[in-house]
Amino acid sequence: MLLHLVIGTPVTVACQYSWGQSKMLAGVSLAEITSRWWSSVICTIFGVRRRIKGDFVPGAQLVAANHISFLDISVFHSFATMGFVAKAEINGWPLLGGLARAGHTVFHKRGSHDSASGVAAAMVERLNEQRRVAIFPEGGILPGDGVKRFHARLFAAAIDAGKPVQPVMIRYLKDGARYDDITFLPGEHFAANVFRLLMQKTCIAEVQVLPLIDSTGKQRRQLAGEAERQVRKAYESEISDA
Numbered sequence: 001m002l003l004h005l006v007i008g009t010p011v012t013v014a015c016q017y018s019w020g021q022s023k024m025l026a027g028v029s030l031a032e033i034t035s036r037w038w039s040s041v042i043c044t045i046f047g048v049r050r051r052i053k054g055d056f057v058p059g060a061q062l063v064a065a066n067h068i069s070f071l072d073i074s075v076f077h078s079f080a081t082m083g084f085v086a087k088a089e090i091n092g093w094p095l096l097g098g099l100a101r102a103g104h105t106v107f108h109k110r111g112s113h114d115s116a117s118g119v120a121a122a123m124v125e126r127l128n129e130q131r132r133v134a135i136f137p138e139g140g141i142l143p144g145d146g147v148k149r150f151h152a153r154l155f156a157a158a159i160d161a162g163k164p165v166q167p168v169m170i171r172y173l174k175d176g177a178r179y180d181d182i183t184f185l186p187g188e189h190f191a192a193n194v195f196r197l198l199m200q201k202t203c204i205a206e207v208q209v210l211p212l213i214d215s216t217g218k219q220r221r222q223l224a225g226e227a228e229r230q231v232r233k234a235y236e237s238e239i240s241d242a
Contacts (some may be wrong), residue, residue, distance in 0.1 A: 001045050001166055004016060004042070009038070011204065012035060015030050015034040016031045016035075017031075017033075029080075031116035033063075036077060036078055038077075039078040043074055047202045047203065048172075048204070049202060050079070051206055052207045052209065053208040053209070056132070056211030059130055060122075060128070060132065060133075062082060062135065062157060062163060063134035063135070063168055064150065064165055064166065064167050064171055064227045066136070066231050066235060067140065067142075067174070068141065068149070068180075071188070075205045075207060076168070076170075080132065081132070082132035082133065082134040083132065085219060086105050086107060087220055092229060096104070097109075101210055106122045110183070110212040120156065123161075124160045127157060127158070135226070138151070145178075147228065147232040149228065150224040150225070150227055152223070152224035155223040158223060164212040165213040165226075167213065167227040168210065168214070169210060169235050170205060171205075172204065173204040173239060174201070174204070176201040178239070208234045210230045212233065
C-alpha cells in the first residue's frame with residue numbers, strides 16, 4: 001500500500017495532465033491507462049476481485065450509483081474513467097487529494113450554496129465536453145444496508161446538458177452472499193475501516209451497468225426516481241455464481 005501510494009500515485013498524477021491525455025496506446029490515452037491501473041492495484045491490495053455486467057458506453061453521461069465503501073471509486077475507475085463529485089475534504093488529503101484533482105474530481109462543500117452552484121456549473125461543462133461525471137446521489141456512505149433514497153438535485157446537470165443518466169449498481173459479495181460489513185461499522189472511523197479492510201479475506205465487487213435513462217423532457221426528481229429503482233432492483237436481485 002505504501003509503495004503504491006508513494007510511487008504509483010505520483011506517476012499516475014503526472015500522466016493525468018495534457019501530455020498524458022494526448023499519448024495514445026491502442027486507442028486509449030496514457031491518462032486513462034494509468035488511472036485504471038492505479039485503481040486496479042488498490043482493489044488488489046484490499047483483496048477485492050472485480051466483475052462487471054454490461055458496459056459503459058462512450059460519450060457524456062451522468063453516472064449515478066449507490067455508495068457502500070470508499071473502495072467504490074477505485075472499483076468504478078478500474079473499469080472506466082469518470083470525474084466524481086466528492087466532498088471538499090478530500091481535496092486536502094495527502095497524495096489522494098492530488099490524484100483526485102488530476103482525475104477532474106468536482107469538489108463540493110456541503111451546506112454551501114455557492115459551492116453547490118459551482119458544482120452544478122462544472123458538471124454541465126464537463127458533460128458538454130463529452131466526459132462522464134459520476135455522483136453518489138444517496139449523499140454519502142449512510143448507515144444501514146441496501147440502497148438509500150436518491151436525492152434529485154445533482155440530476156439537474158443531465159437535464160441542463162441534455163445528456164443521459166447512467167445508473168450503476170455496486171454490491172460486494174463473499175461466500176455467495178452480500179458482504180455488507182465492507183462499509184463503516186457503527187462508530188468506526190476512516191483509518192480503522194482502512195486497516196480492517198486491509199486484513200479482510202478476498203471479496204468480490206460486482207458492478208452492473210444498467211440501461212441508460214434519457215433526460216429529455218424529464219424533471220430531476222423523475223430522473224432520480226428512475227435511477228434509484230433500477231439500482232435497487234439490481235442490488236436486491238439474486239446473486240449469481242458467474
